[in-house]
Amino acid sequence: xxxxxxxxxAELLRRMDKxxxxxxALDLEAASEADEENLPWxxxxxxxxxxxxxxxxxxxxxxxxxxxxxxxxRDTAFQRQCLDLMTVAxxxxxxxxxxxxxxxxxxxxxxxxPQVYGTQVTRQDGQVVPRDVTDPDRLDERRAAxxxxxxxxxxxxxxxxxxxxxxxxxxxxxxxxxxxxxxxGQPVDVTCPxxxxxxxxxxxx
Numbered sequence: 001x002x003x004x005x006x007x008x009x010a011e012l013l014r015r016m017d018k019x020x021x022x023x024x025a026l027d028l029e030a031a032s033e034a035d036e037e038n039l040p041w042x043x044x045x046x047x048x049x050x051x052x053x054x055x056x057x058x059x060x061x062x063x064x065x066x067x068x069x070x071x072x073x074r075d076t077a078f079q080r081q082c083l084d085l086m087t088v089a090x091x092x093x094x095x096x097x098x099x100x101x102x103x104x105x106x107x108x109x110x111x112x113x114p115q116v117y118g119t120q121v122t123r124q125d126g127q128v129v130p131r132d133v134t135d136p137d138r139l140d141e142r143r144a145a146x147x148x149x150x151x152x153x154x155x156x157x158x159x160x161x162x163x164x165x166x167x168x169x170x171x172x173x174x175x176x177x178x179x180x181x182x183x184x185g186q187p188v189d190v191t192c193p194x195x196x197x198x199x200x201x202x203x204x205x
Contacts, residue, residue, distance in 0.1 A: 008045070008052065009061035015041070016064035019071060031071075038068045039075060042082075051085040053094025062089075066099045076110040083107045098147040117143055118151050121158065128155040149191050149198055157191050168199060 015038050022030035042065070045052060054062045069082035083103050089095035105115035109131060118130035118139050130151065133139060140150045148154065157177060167178050168190045177199075179190040190199050 004058055004061075005049075005056050008049075009057040012052065012057055012061045012064035012068070016067050019067060035071050035074060039072050039078070042068050042072065043078060046082070046085065051082070051089040051095065053089045053092070055094060062095050063099065066095065066103065070103055070106055073106075073110070076107070079103070079110065080107050101143075101146045101148060117146065117148060118154075119148070121155065128158045149189075153191060168201065 015034070019031065019034045019038065022034050045065070049056060052062060052065045056062075057065065066086065069079060069086070072079045072082065083100075086095050086100055086103060090097050090100050101117040102119045105117050105119045108115050109120055114132045114134040115130065116134060118133050118136075120131045121128050122131050123129070130136070130139070143149065143151065143154075177190045177192045179188055187200050190201060192199070
C-alpha cells in the first residue's frame with residue numbers, strides 16, 4: 001500500500017456530509033438524491049479498489065464508506081456485496097466490527113431474515129424495540145461481543161431530547177448525540193445514535 005488516497009478520502013467524507021445533513025434535516029428528497037448519487041459512485045469505488053479500508057482512506061474515510069453502504073438500500077444485492085467485502089476488511093483490521101454489525105443487520109432484514117445485533121429498530125406502543133431479531137434473550141451478549149452498548153442504552157439515544165440537553169458531535173460519523181449533563185469533572189458516556197460509537201467526556205466548568 002503506497003499510502004492514503006487523499007482525493008478518495010475527501011470525496012467519501014464529502015458524500016457522507018451531504019448524506020448526514022439531509023437526514024438530520026429530515027429532508028427526504030435531499031436524502032433520496034444523495035443515495036441515488038452515491039450508489040453508482042460507490043459501485044465504481046469497489047470495482048476499482050475493493051473495500052476502501054483505513055489504509056487507503058483513513059479511519060474516517062472507511063467509516064464514510066460504511067455509511068454509504070448502509071444507505072444503499074436501492075440495491076440490496078450490492079449491499080450484500082458490500083457486507084461480504086467489509087467482513088473481509090474487518091478480519092484484516094481495515095474496518096470496524098461494530099459498524100459491520102449495523103450493515104449485517106440491515107442486509108439480513110432486507111433478505112427476510114432476523115437481524116443479529118438489534119441495530120435496526122421500530123416503535124411499538126411508544127417504545128423503541130428491535131425489528132425482527134434472533135434469540136432476543138442473548139441480544140446484549142452479542143452486542144457486547146462487537147463493542148456495541150446494551151440495547152437499553154442504545155435506545156436512550158432515540159429519545160427526543162429537550163432543548164436544554166447538550167449534544168456532542170460524534171468524532172466518528174459526525175452525528176449529534178444528546179446526553180444528560182454530569183456534575184463538574186465527572187465522566188459521561190455519550191453514545192451516537194447513528195453509528196453506535198461510545199465517547200467518554202468530562203465537562204469542566
